[in-house]
Amino acid sequence: MSPRGLVSLPVPAGPVRLTRRRLIALAALAPVAGAALSACDGASGAGGPDPLIALARAARDDAELIGALITATPALTDRLTAVRQARTDHAIALETEVTRLAGGTPAPATPATSTAPPAAPTTATLTAALKKSANDAGGLVATLPAARVGLVAEVAASCASWMQVLS
């Protein structure tokens, strides 16, 4: 559903002066996110690989991990099916964006990297993976261009909430 129900909005204009103190006040909203942002400031300069490739890979890895959990413990199927779908949908959306930026070249088949699923995954393994995925996505939010920042922030927020739900 898309319940954009309560508000529709015109906006007055105003002159534009900002005290630094106040900017900091609003930033104080975000101790955790702020830390993530500054931690990643230098990491997303031009020239490296598209940072969304790693996020897409992580989404695929999380979905695989959830599949392994379900296989090992079928009783978890009901509890985990939705989050597996969510991470799969994240991966598809991120891969689509990677492809778009690459000018239509299909997203490189990102090799299964570091984390082969552990032999006996647990729910704790999953929540740790989701936490990392949320932090990694959140860390890119400071510097991504407008066209990409919304998607990446959505992935961060979704992973963070799934982590809470499953903890």
Next chain:
Amino acid sequence: MIRPAQQRTSIDQASIDALQDVLETEHAALWAYSLVVAYLPTDLAKRARDDSDAHRRLRGLIEQTLSDVGARPVSALPSYKPPTPVTDAATAQQLCVVAETDTLAAWRSMLERTSDKPLRAAALEALVSGTARCTQWRTSAGMTPVVPTFPGRT
């Protein structure tokens, strides 16, 4: 994003507009929570009050920030029109989902409309905490998936 933070004395109009849009939805969310409390059982009413406090804090910070940049914060409307009339606990929880979803959309939009790092950090934090609130209301309202897959997307 070009000048170092220490030298910044302004934010651009697009950021101000985005803040005003967020403020509109925060006003509406506060109105929604004030409406629903009477329809909710004790535990959910407490949650509604806690969530209302969270929105009040966000509203205060936005209004402060706008005032400081010389923009007049938009005022709340006297009332808002829920998509579904609130008549019981179930419709009250649905309105909470609507209110949270509206604010998520506004905060997400702000991310796209500003490149100011402190504002982006604030918006991300609001998106994360708002998604958690939305998830709780979606859960108690029986909606699936309980966590929005793309929070703030409409």
